Amino acid sequence: MRLPIHPPLPGQNSPSQVEVVQHNVRHQGFMKFSVMTLRHERFAGGMTPVIERDICHRGYAVAIVLYDPQADMLVMVEQFRIGAFAAGVNPWMLEFVAGMVKPGEDPAEVAIREAAEEAGCMPRDVRRVYTMMPSPGGCTEVVEIFFGVVDSTGVGGIHGLEDEVEDIRVHLVPAETAIALLDGDRVPSGFTLLGLSWFARHRDRMRADYGVV
Template identity: 25%
Template sequence: MSNRLTSTLDEVTLSTQPIFEGKIITLQVDTVRLPNGNTATREVVRHPGAVAVLAIHNGKMLVVDQFRQPMGRCEIEIPAGKLEPGEDPKEAAIRELQEETGYRCGEIKLLQSFYTSPGFADEIIHLYVTEELESGEMSPDEDEFLELSEITLDEAYRYIREGRISDAKTIMAVYAWHLYTMTGKFGE
């Protein structure tokens, strides 16, 4: 995301040791040379990237409730999913919105791309927004169980306070939506 080429803070990768290769992520340990000449190790999670959609329908935000194994509980989130190899993020956002909510969108716009945990992972999420929605039929992945609902901005803030919404992409989407309700702009 940065146009910066080099810095006095850059670390040089000396070697990479693959540790794990899964269906979604890989884990590697890099040995790096630090700016002061010393060496250190860095554990790095590689991820193909993801998309998420802030979808506003009749003044409410579309969300899905689903069980999240790492958290051991259900989480209310905006529609989202990982990128397939070589997939255009915009097309992935349109696909994920339809699969998880049944809604098809007209115009869809990129709000922001951001890294989720740059201290150890290269996962980037591309957050899109749409208000042009046409209902259809959900078609989640075979191992994906979701409950779709539409919530108001007040409900979204209440769910954040209650911990029912606690993931960064959804909280970021709520803040962007709030900004939009106040200014008519998504931060452009």
């Protein structure tokens, strides 16, 4: 997926020229790493000298905010994250359901599938709320964040695909608790932080839309 090219601010023009001199793959595994040498246009005009930049090719992912408006509960998952462990952060993170999108797959359908696999629930009225890049300074990953309504009755337990060595614990988190975690700087996962920020601003409207006063 490619994000649409918009100026940073409405009515603002930005540089647009990039000249790639060389692009070499250095590692191909679960993620691909490459080195690109290039020049790009400067704000004041002209081009930069040739520079070298490392790139992590992370791919395209989705995440989904799963909300039960009747119970005022969010369905969230906890699992081990290697990046957090390597950074010295608690690697068992509370997050929204997320997963990778393969070429040709519909992102909304992937979000629904991941909700079933990771949390044992089936969202309805699924809608896209944001598209974001977690680390555009050196990573190609694009994450599309969705919202979906669920019935949280009976949701919980341990989930995940055994052949992918997934070990995922499902939590029902009261909306007020989740927002308090957000405000208390207790949500380090980027897509979860953004999804919770959106949810906190739109929660009342979501409840009204589904007949909860």
